[in-house]
Amino acid sequence: MQNQVLTPHVYWAQRHREVYLRVELSDVQHPDISITENVLHFKAHGHGAKGDNVYEFHLEFLEPVKPQLTHKLTQRQVNITVQKKENHWWERLTKQEKRPLFLAPDFDRWLDESDAEMELKAKEEERINKIRMESRVPNDSFANLKRGYLFMYNLVQFLGFSWIFVNMTVRLFILGKDSFYDTFHTMADMMYFCQMLAVVEIINALLKVTRSPVIPTLIQFFGRNIILFVILGSLEEMQSKAVVFFIFYLWSTSEIFRYPFYMLACIDIEWKLLTWIRYSIWIPCYPLGCLAEAVSVIQSIPLFSETGKFSFTLPYPLNITVKFSFFLQIYLIIIFLGLFVNFRHLYKQRRRRYGPKKRKTN
Structure with missing residues (x-):
């Protein structure tokens, strides 16, 4: 029986420097993920109720990204992090204006630009305070x-x-x-x-x-x-x-x-x-x-x-x-x-x- 090619659900969010993608899949091992000519290629084999399936999609980013990426595989999803070449906010993810049907915002990680700036400031303050607390006892x-x-x-x-x-x-x-x-x-x-x-x-x-x-x-x-x-x-x-x-x-x-x-x-x-x-x-x-x-x-x-x-x-x-x-x-x-x-x-x-x-x- 020939494997069925399916498009998984993909959820995305962004920060000033990075783009996050969450691909919802189960029972997947060793996915093939790469970036060539600013296009993300994803392919993975999974086991479904009706047999083995092939999950595949391609995304051409709105602006240039670095070819290196990192991903983390869990039992139910694949988390992908892509670095932007220029650190600024994108108005959308893909080059095509119409959003692909399989793509949706990741509201768990979604921030608008002003929220992201506040989050960065808070993290920086937290980092500085942590360094001070670790290096000096009187800080307590x-x-x-x-x-x-x-x-x-x-x-x-x-x-x-x-x-x-x-x-x-x-x-x-x-x-x-x-x-x-x-x-x-x-x-x-x-x-x-x-x-x-x-x-x-x-x-x-x-x-x-x-x-x-x-x-x-x-x-x-x-x-x-x-x-x-x-x-x-x-x-x-x-x-x-x-x-x-x-x-x-x-x-x-x-x-x-x-x-x-x-x-x-x-x-x-x-x-x-x-x-x-x-x-x-x-x-x-x-x-x-x-x-x-x-x-x-x-x-x-x-x-x-x-x-x-x-x-x-x-x-x-x-x-x-x-x-x-x-x-x-x-x-x-x-x-x-x-x-x-x-x-x-x-x-x-x-x-x-x-x-x-x-x-x-x-």
Whole structure:
């Protein structure tokens, strides 16, 4: 009986320097794999239910690759690694635009370009930390000191925002809507303390004490402080607005889950429910918080125009008065740009934690 020639399922993924192929086969020994003229040739013999089969396929890569390859054979698959000649991201795997029917993405190993860069940075940091730990004993004491410092910082912030959240909730149940209008006068001192203390997060990101990205951290810090100190703190008329309640409540709702998550991570404890809330609570809170901040800016624009606060006059010969309300109109646009940047960052964090599992395509 003549062997039947079949095309196996092939799943692929890429990194900056490499291409990975996973060929799903069973009962295969000594596959014949080679690269000639930028074309990968694969041939293997396997034993199926109806007799012996020949599995074969060819792939012409989109861009040049090195002729040497490595492969690893397991009971159910063949893993192939091919090195790119030039280190950059490909838009697709094959030269032909239409994807072959037997080829599909390997979602277990799939990363987009920005994720790959973050992964490389994380691996490099992990490698450096490992070298330091192996070469120096004092690093253990430094690591413990860093953990203690981060634990205490997150604990203080958690207690501060919890105080705000609990007090606002109790006042809401007791006073109802009346609690909206004196939120600033009762909660501002603690909110000032927490938001000024948050500068520590920027320092940690800059000094690589934590892996937090600098840009999203800066956006959140300066965005909140502009609202707190400039919009609300400098205008008494704004301090009795109902929007203050919603800004403070949404900020504290997010932080009472974020800070204990980081606090427990310092002592290698993970509470799955807390982890899920930390990576999910921002979905309603962050857009609503940005909307509340935008409302406060809109309400403050006529007040700044009337009072002339923070406005200034350009020197002679221009003699033009520049109103601060003009900058607030620009800041409204910046709020929603910042929303996009931070929303994308938070979404990618959540996807890495709770991303889709592997999907098979026939």
